[in-house]
Amino acid sequence: MNEYDSNRIYDIVSTIGFSKTDVKNEADCVVLNTCHIRNKATEKVYHEIGRVKKKLKNLKKPIVIVAGCVAQAETQEMIKREPYIDMVIGPQSYHKIGDLILNYQRKKKINATEFDVVKKFDVLNKIPNSQDKTSSYLTIQEGCDKFCHFCVVPYTRGPEYSRPFIQIINEAKKLVNNGAKEIILLGQNVNAYNFLDSKKTYKLSCIIRELNNIKNLKRIRYTTSHPKDMTQDLIECYKDCDKLMPFLHLPIQSGSDKILKSMNRKHSQKNYLEIIEKLKNINSNIKFSSDFIIGYPGETEKDFKDTIDLIEKVGFINSYSFIFSARPGTPAANKKLNNFSESKERLKNLQYILSSYKLENNKTHLGKFCEVLVENKLNTQNSYFGRNKIMAPVKFESDNCELGELINIKINDFNNNKLFGIHSKSNGKIA
Numbered sequence: 001m002n003e004y005d006s007n008r009i010y011d012i013v014s015t016i017g018f019s020k021t022d023v024k025n026e027a028d029c030v031v032l033n034t035c036h037i038r039n040k041a042t043e044k045v046y047h048e049i050g051r052v053k054k055k056l057k058n059l060k061k062p063i064v065i066v067a068g069c070v071a072q073a074e075t076q077e078m079i080k081r082e083p084y085i086d087m088v089i090g091p092q093s094y095h096k097i098g099d100l101i102l103n104y105q106r107k108k109k110i111n112a113t114e115f116d117v118v119k120k121f122d123v124l125n126k127i128p129n130s131q132d133k134t135s136s137y138l139t140i141q142e143g144c145d146k147f148c149h150f151c152v153v154p155y156t157r158g159p160e161y162s163r164p165f166i167q168i169i170n171e172a173k174k175l176v177n178n179g180a181k182e183i184i185l186l187g188q189n190v191n192a193y194n195f196l197d198s199k200k201t202y203k204l205s206c207i208i209r210e211l212n213n214i215k216n217l218k219r220i221r222y223t224t225s226h227p228k229d230m231t232q233d234l235i236e237c238y239k240d241c242d243k244l245m246p247f248l249h250l251p252i253q254s255g256s257d258k259i260l261k262s263m264n265r266k267h268s269q270k271n272y273l274e275i276i277e278k279l280k281n282i283n284s285n286i287k288f289s290s291d292f293i294i295g296y297p298g299e300t301e302k303d304f305k306d307t308i309d310l311i312e313k314v315g316f317i318n319s320y321s322f323i324f325s326a327r328p329g330t331p332a333a334n335k336k337l338n339n340f341s342e343s344k345e346r347l348k349n350l351q352y353i354l355s356s357y358k359l360e361n362n363k364t365h366l367g368k369f370c371e372v373l374v375e376n377k378l379n380t381q382n383s384y385f386g387r388n389k390i391m392a393p394v395k396f397e398s399d400n401c402e403l404g405e406l407i408n409i410k411i412n413d414f415n416n417n418k419l420f421g422i423h424s425k426s427n428g429k430i431a
Contacts, residue, residue, distance in 0.1 A: 001186050002068060004137040006033045009067065009094055011127050016098045024055050029063040029101060036069035036152050038325040045070050046082060053084055063087070063104055067094050069156035072113050073329070079109050091157055092116055092142070095123035115158040117142055125167050129174055134375045134404045135219075135387075136180035140168050140207060141187030146226060148253075149264045149331040150293060150324065153188050160188075162195040165202040169210055172217070181404045182219035182373055183211060190222045191229040205233040212241040218406055219373060220244045221391075224251060227267045230275045238283040246283050247390040250275070251291035255310030256303035259296050263332075269310055276314055287361070287390040289318040294350060295343025296324045297335035304346050311353055317361040317390060319354045323347050355416055362392065362414040369408045370394070370419070374401050388419070398423035 009031060010020065021027055030052055035041045045066060056062065065087045066078060072090035079085055086104065089097055090113035100110055131137070143158045144151070172183055185207065187193060193204040204222065211220050220243045227250060237244050250272075254260055257268050279286050292307060311319075323343045326333040365388075372386040372394045384401060386394050386409075395418055396409045409421040 001137070001139060001142075001188070002033050002035055004131075004139050004186055005068065005091060005094060006031075007131050007137075008124055008127075008129065009033065009097055011124075011130050012095065012098045013101065014130070015127060016102055018101075024052065025059050027056075027062045029065065031065045031067055031097075034066060034068035034070035036073045036156050036327070038322065039327070040325070042070050042074070045078075049082055049084055063101060065089060065097070065101075067091070067097070069152070072156040073152060075111050075113050079111070086110065088113060090114070092120055095120040117158060117161045121163050121167065125171075129171055130178070131175060131180070132178040134180065134373065135182040135184065136175045136178070137184050137186050138168065138172055138175060139163070139186045140204070141190055141193045144188045145192075146189065146228070146266065147264060149262065150253075150296065150327065152327040152330055155329055157188055160192055160194075162193045162202075165195050165197070165206065165210075168207055172211055173214060176214055176217050179404060181217065181406075182221065183217060185220070185222035187222075188224070189226045189229060191225040191231075191234055203231070203233060205231075205237050208234075208237045208241055208244055212243045217243060219389075221247070223249045225249065227252065227265075227272050227275055230279075232278075235275075235278050235282055238279060238286060245389050245391070246286040247289070248279065248286060249289045252310065253291055253293045254296060254299070254303065255307035256299070257306070259299055259303050262298055263293075263296065269306065272310070273313060285389075287317045288314055289320075289391075290314075290316050292319060292321040292350060292354075293324050294321060294347045295338040295340070297332060297337060299338055299343075299346075304350075308350065308353060311350070311357070315357050315361075316354060317392075318358055321347060321350055321354065359414075359416050362416070362419055365392070365411040365419055366414060367411065369410050370421075371406055372396065372409045372421075372423075374403050374405050374407060377403065384423075392419055393417065394419045394421060396421040396423050400424070 071088040
């Protein structure tokens, strides 16, 4: 979502005459679009500002803007801690960035962190999305009403908001006209999408089915989902919509019902596994990834074992896992932390198991053909990058392909992170 927001911020400042530069000392304005999901991400913001200051030490100071969730969560703290910052702009206020830059007066700090999501998308709807990547992001929903006790999103992104259905479809068509062959629908709770107009209630399944009819669009994905919102109408899309990829990122965070309750996740391990089973019955090719928090306050060895048991039942092909990071202002921030060394050891064991499943899945592709969407040409001669249906990165050699094509790649090698292969004329093009 930060990549989508960053692209849209650029679209806005383009309307007031700004253009991108790769040369930092040429910049009249520097924008850092930030994430607040973990403390490490927050500290990176200050480190990056330090690098900007060092690079531009003897030059005219640019306007320095911190946008995004760190700006929203730590508004006054940021300005106080780092005087080099001129503006902080929250994720629901970045549509104002053009006017704020034009009207900026030196030495006057600006705080724009209002929750104005409806107006934001009304403004963005009037400015064409310039994104022209083969695989393009499209935000359909923002905010969260779930209030998981470890999560800062409800406080930085606000309550759940679903964009008007027709806005989304029009922007999707614009992206396809720009050259997108794959669209990844985005939301903090993307499957909570729920837009009501005077005649009909639109859900994520409605968007997927509408996109499935766009002629030149080849693939549809969405992220990130909450188990509570995996409704039957959405599950059915994996049977009926040929462009919806058979891969789902469905975070569970823990396999322990006790910890899930303490996290306020609103589902159990049983609920989660029932969803997995329904999806497998609908589409036997579907694969899954997830998120895991290790060392959540109160986690015991039994709780950790429950998480490992869940992983073994599902066999995730990719996952993101971290030690619990207390976020200021969340209910879990006041809980007693687990022993860090113990949590670190558990994380190491968990990541080893997750890595083995990922490697085993990559191994199943060896010697076989897989469908790859060509996304980029690499620097080395005749080398390209793309992803297969289940999101695995594929690096391959070809003397006969173009960006945006679906082609068959024969996999001849693999490691834990990538598949490697060759495309030849005999492999053929799919589309």
